[in-house]
Amino acid sequence: GESVGLHLPTLSVQEGDNSIINCAYSNSASDYFIWYKQESGKGPQFIIDIRSNMDKRQGQRVTVLLNKTVKHLSLQIAATQPGDSAVYFCAENSKGGNKLVFGAGTILRVKS
Amino acid sequence: DAGITQSPRHKVTETGTPVTLRCHQTENHRYMYWYRQDPGHGLRLIHYSYGVKDTDKGEVSDGYSVSRSKTEDFLLTLESATSSQTSVYFCAISELSAARETQYFGPGTRLLVL
Numbered sequence: 001g002e003s004v005g006l007h008l009p010t011l012s013v014q015e016g017d018n019s020i021i022n023c024a025y026s027n028s029a030s031d032y033f034i035w036y037k038q039e040s041g042k043g044p045q046f047i048i049d050i051r052s053n054m055d056k057r058q059g060q061r062v063t064v065l066l067n068k069t070v071k072h073l074s075l076q077i078a079a080t081q082p083g084d085s086a087v088y089f090c091a092e093n094s095k096g097g098n099k100l101v102f103g104a105g106t107i108l109r110v111k112s
Numbered sequence: 113d114a115g116i117t118q119s120p121r122h123k124v125t126e127t128g129t130p131v132t133l134r135c136h137q138t139e140n141h142r143y144m145y146w147y148r149q150d151p152g153h154g155l156r157l158i159h160y161s162y163g164v165k166d167t168d169k170g171e172v173s174d175g176y177s178v179s180r181s182k183t184e185d186f187l188l189t190l191e192s193a194t195s196s197q198t199s200v201y202f203c204a205i206s207e208l209s210a211a212r213e214t215q216y217f218g219p220g221t222r223l224l225v226l
Binding site: 031036 | 143152153154155156157160162168170171202209210211212213214215216217218219220
């Protein structure tokens with residue numbers, strides 16, 4: 001909800017532009033990564049995932065890029081719309097583990 | 113919300129009282145999880161279950177207990193609520209383990225401990 005947004009980095013984009021949200025992960029043993037979107041007052045919603053044997057994966061208007069060399073994950077949203085305004089989280093799973101570790105999130109604000 | 117309901121959706125309670133939150137799923141998924149979400153933190157795992165009567169601790173399990181007597185229900189209990197447990201609590205489910213597929217989240221429960 002709205003309280004989740006405190007102290008989070010914010011990305012402001014114009015409607016129709018592309019958005020790039022970044023995430024750094026620390027565990028080189030992580031082999032599964034997920035992006036979630038969370039709108040105010042709702043639970044996180046799955047967007048797209050990627051495994052470590054891939055560098056890129058595309059969905060509808062979204063692309064996830066994985067750079068294992070620098071342990072970096074990014075989410076690209078094409079033609080950003082007002083409905084894309086939300087907090088975006090990345091999550092990682094260590095190989096063979098039963099748990100996800102979540103980043104703190106980035107606020108995306110879309111200006112009309 | 114992928115066939116997941118949480119109850120209650122909002123609760124206000126006093127310090128020292130017991131509180132139980134319920135997560136119910138209609139997907140028949142094997143894994144169920146309880147997270148808490150606080151400002152400035154990502155979602156943090158409290159406990160999870162990998163089957164009926166099979167549970168394990170997460171990174172912030174102190175002060176919480178869980179039970180899973182049926183596939184569809186996962187209960188989170190605060191035995192004696194403290195103000196530090198004021199948070200938004202999310203339940204999540206998955207058929208496969210976290211290493212193999214994503215988790216789907218419920219709508220959340222806002223808990224205020226006075």
